[in-house]
Amino acid sequence: MSARxxxxxxxxxxxxxxxxxxxxxxxxxxxxxxxGTAADRPSAATVARREVPxxxxxxxxxxxxxxxxxxxxxxxxxxxxRRIVMGLLRADQLAQEGDVSAxxxxxxxxxxxxxxxxIEKLAxxxxxxxxxxxxxTTSAGELIxxxxxxxxxxxxxxxxxxxx
Amino acid sequence: MPTEIGREDxxxxxxxxxxxxxxxxxxxxxxxxxxxxxxxxxxxxxxxxGASLAPExxxxxxxxxxx
Numbered sequence: 174m175s176a177r178x179x180x181x182x183x184x185x186x187x188x189x190x191x192x193x194x195x196x197x198x199x200x201x202x203x204x205x206x207x208x209g210t211a212a213d214r215p216s217a218a219t220v221a222r223r224e225v226p227x228x229x230x231x232x233x234x235x236x237x238x239x240x241x242x243x244x245x246x247x248x249x250x251x252x253x254x255r256r257i258v259m260g261l262l263r264a265d266q267l268a269q270e271g272d273v274s275a276x277x278x279x280x281x282x283x284x285x286x287x288x289x290x291x292i293e294k295l296a297x298x299x300x301x302x303x304x305x306x307x308x309x310t311t312s313a314g315e316l317i318x319x320x321x322x323x324x325x326x327x328x329x330x331x332x333x334x335x336x337x
Numbered sequence: 338m339p340t341e342i343g344r345e346d347x348x349x350x351x352x353x354x355x356x357x358x359x360x361x362x363x364x365x366x367x368x369x370x371x372x373x374x375x376x377x378x379x380x381x382x383x384x385x386x387g388a389s390l391a392p393e394x395x396x397x398x399x400x401x402x403x404x
Contacts, residue, residue, distance in 0.1 A: 174360055174361070174379055174400040175360055175398045175399050175400040175403075176339070176341075176403075177379060178358070178360040178377075178379050178382055178398040178400075179339035179398050180339060181379070181382045182339075182382060182386070182390075182396055182398065183338070183339055185382070185383075185384060185386060185387075185392075186392055187390070187392050187396055188392065188393075189394075189395040189396065190339045190340070190395075190396050190398070191339065191340050191341075191342045191346070191347070191350060191355070191395060191396065191397045191398070192339050192340065192341045192342065192397075192398055192399075193342055193343075193344070193347045193397050193398070193399040194341050194342075194399075194402070194403040195343060195344065195402055195403065196399040196400050196401050196402045196403070197359070197361075197369070197370070197371065197399060197400070197401050197402070198401045198402040199343075199344055199402060200344065200371055200399075201369075203344060205344075205371075206372055207369045207370060207371060207372065208369070208370055208371075208372050208373075208374075209366070209367055209368050209369040209370050210367055210368050210369075211368040211369050212369055214368075214369075287402075289369070289401065311402070312401075312402035312403060313403075
């Protein structure tokens, strides 16, 4: 939409027109301030954990499992060299036996959330679909962080005025 | 030809005085927008837009993302 707006402005005589194509979603993913009636609303971007275990497709599952567990996690996001989400290794996948790669053990194409979506909505989705965690990505699929269901439910509860 | 820019370029241009325009529907703008942005929906970018924007200054337009 912004690309069409930029072209239209140029056709109307504006000489220096720039299209911030990654837009509001990218701005919020970076944790930058916003204005508006919902500016302080928790979202996937603000609640997601940023420091999460990642690995590459070709890594040994055994090595990944040891590293992930040592870090106190039970999930690892499989990414490529551009940090694009390729798959997810949750507890079941991490527990697989044998000398296999992360790429062959992972759940490919996992559901992802966009950074700007309100946390109340995501908490409901995660409860309904019984999702323990979901990667949060840019529209291009780049990993921003991992939204943990407990964190989402806690933030949604606090938002609704419940005790913290 | 409009120039596609990233976040850092956008921040630099904003700091240098660029005009920031969100083209999403009003509800989405009202809820959350970039600091200092004005709201001009895509369908309202017409010859009268000069009343809201200065043609001699840079303009940055944005929506949610490129998807």
